[in-house]
Amino acid sequence: MSADLKIKKTVIVSGGGSGIGLATIRALVETGEYNCVALCLNRVQMEAAAKDLESFREQVSFFTCDLRDPEQIRLSVKKIASTQKCIYGLVNNAGIYPFGNLADTTVDVWNETFDINLKSAFLLTQGVLPLIKDNGLGAGRIVSIASTAGILPNQHALAYSVSKAALLHFGKTVAKEVGQFGVTSNIVCPGIIKSPMHETYHETDAKLEEFYHRRGSSFPMGRVGEPQDVSSAVKFLISDDSSWMTGEVLVVDGGRLLQ
Secondary structure (H helix, E strand, O other), X not given: OOOOOOOOEEEEEEOOOOHHHHHHHHHHHOOOOEEEEEEEOOHHHHHHHHHHOHHHOOOEEEEEOOOOOHHHHHHHHHHHHHXXXXXXXXXXXXXXXXXXXXXXXXXXXXXXXXXXXXXXXXXXXXXXXXHHXXXXXXXXXXXXXXXXXXXOOOOOEHHHHHHHXXXXXXXXXXXXXXXXXXXXXXXXXXXXXXXXXXXXXOOOHHHHHHHHHHHHOOOOOOOOEOHHHHHHHHHHHHOHHHOOOOOOEEEEOOOHXXX
């Protein structure tokens, strides 16, 4: 059967409106094997992502979902279940990066970081897994985007580092549970990636580029990462080529952790 006639597998991507999430959707739909559902923070982000992926409009569906809100997550999963076919994969990509050390991290910042970086992954995985199990393929994929900060903590990023370490362990723990259903659960740990997350904390484009150059030049590969560097790894973990890999941590960091 040709690729055009085969039923495409559907992959849900949280944080799908920008950065790594948007690059992941593009990487998947370009293969012709997947449809994607992008969970976006708000309508502005969703419309920008839809414009970026205009040439793949038949393969991508967009939903707004505030991942801090368990009820919105529940309703989004319910809507996805009623509108999409062959749910095959979930990419837990959404995340925020607040600065703060032990002394100045507030309870509100801590809770919001864990709500988005960890609890949303738990709730999405919990809600989507039954749909994956029911896809008729006897297989599925879960990929969680953690961070090298979950392995080697970032200074002045307490809540972020701890939440990503927990997400890493979440992905491993889920792998032990879902393997019996033919579902894999793996983790990608990016290093510093050019993304809107970093744009938030730099006043000008010049300062942002100086940050990327300064940090990237210290890595063995001589540069910081692009979203496509990470999306290529995610595409591999979603593909059939990774069918006997589960509970693995794939570091994509240009050698940062070697320092």
